[in-house]
Amino acid sequence: MAEKLLEIKNLKLYFNEGKKNEVRAVDDVSFDIYKGETLGIVGESGCGKSTTGRTIIRLYNATDGQVLYDGADVHTKKSKAELKEFNRKMQMIFQDPYASLNPRMKVLDIIAEGIDIHGLAKSPKERMERVYALLETVGLNKEHINRYPHEFSGGQRQRIGIARALAVEPEFIIADEPISALDVSIQAQVVNLLKELQEERGLTYLFIAHDLSMVKYISDRIGVMYFGKLVEIGPAEKLYTTPCHPYTKSLLSAIPLPDPEYERNRVRVSYDPKSHNYAEDEEVKMREVTPGHFVLCSEREFELIQQEK
Numbered sequence: 001m002a003e004k005l006l007e008i009k010n011l012k013l014y015f016n017e018g019k020k021n022e023v024r025a026v027d028d029v030s031f032d033i034y035k036g037e038t039l040g041i042v043g044e045s046g047c048g049k050s051t052t053g054r055t056i057i058r059l060y061n062a063t064d065g066q067v068l069y070d071g072a073d074v075h076t077k078k079s080k081a082e083l084k085e086f087n088r089k090m091q092m093i094f095q096d097p098y099a100s101l102n103p104r105m106k107v108l109d110i111i112a113e114g115i116d117i118h119g120l121a122k123s124p125k126e127r128m129e130r131v132y133a134l135l136e137t138v139g140l141n142k143e144h145i146n147r148y149p150h151e152f153s154g155g156q157r158q159r160i161g162i163a164r165a166l167a168v169e170p171e172f173i174i175a176d177e178p179i180s181a182l183d184v185s186i187q188a189q190v191v192n193l194l195k196e197l198q199e200e201r202g203l204t205y206l207f208i209a210h211d212l213s214m215v216k217y218i219s220d221r222i223g224v225m226y227f228g229k230l231v232e233i234g235p236a237e238k239l240y241t242t243p244c245h246p247y248t249k250s251l252l253s254a255i256p257l258p259d260p261e262y263e264r265n266r267v268r269v270s271y272d273p274k275s276h277n278y279a280e281d282e283e284v285k286m287r288e289v290t291p292g293h294f295v296l297c298s299e300r301e302f303e304l305i306q307q308e309k
Contacts, residue, residue, distance in 0.1 A: 002034035005172060005204050006056070011065035013048075013055045025051040027228035028065070030286070033172075038198065038205040040219030040236070042212055042251065048228040049208045050095070053174045056206070057092050058083075069172070088118050091165035095177040097157035101149040107160055108145040111135070114168040134163040138193060155186035162193065166201075174206045179214065187211075191218050212255050216240055221292070224248045227273070230286070234293030244295040244305050247271045276301070 013026040025048045033039050041049045054060050056067050058074055067074045069090065077083055094100035101110055111131045112121075121127035132142050138159040149157055158178060165173055175194065179187040191214060197203060209215050215222055216236050223233040224247065232245040243249045250271035256263060278284060278298055286294040287302045295305065 004032050005035045006033040007068040009066040012063040013051055013060055014063045024228045029230045035204055037220040038207050038218055040207045040215035040222040042215050043225035047225040049225045050176050053176050053208050057090055057174055088168045089170055090172045091170040092174045093161050093165050093178045096181055097154055097161050100161055103149055106146050111163050111167050118168050138163045154182050158190055172204045176208045231296045238293050244289055
């Protein structure tokens, strides 16, 4: 059994807590991430997947719950030394490859910023050599170091963002919709690069996206979010072939395939959250349908799922 790197326990992030306009962006979410794996998180816009990632890395302070990294709660780290070490181990690749890069900084300084903060280079020469090596790793040239972000294409900017994340030699990377702003032809290149880096460096990923087909390609396991809740999680292949939650079935029914005959006859599955009709005393929780495959449901719904299998 793989070793747990990250444990998310009953994580909550509420905006305007206790007020009439309270938003439960992340509502009692729990899952584990194992060393060396890629966990994909999918869901429609506004479901809380990006907020979950940002809360894990402490860009947001959790309302409640725990984020345990190597057994230690990241939200209790207070000292500068603790936060500095945590920030070195966990990095983030952002959705917008232009907005996440300082337009006034050259590529050299963007990538070397983390190296400087953590004192990873003993001399200017070593600093330069590290940046050169990182550029080569992500498929860029040495000549790019003195250029500014606006001089690059979207795909190249995202490669710079990846190089910046790798500069501090992290163990865990949160990729927050890293391909959604890119052309389809470039998306595959970036995803393949991430897979290569994972194999070479033993990285662990939380890959957040709304493109279900791409998530299946890169992920070992997949979690599905809906309105702040994790409604299903399991092995990628299992979740795609035998989805259990009606929302997961709805998402999968929307995936287009390059088959005209299939597309003509494709039946979209609609999801109505009111269809559950839970009684007041019904306990709704994550239940294990098959080994490693969990679904948010009541006991009554769980029995129906078992009958369908």
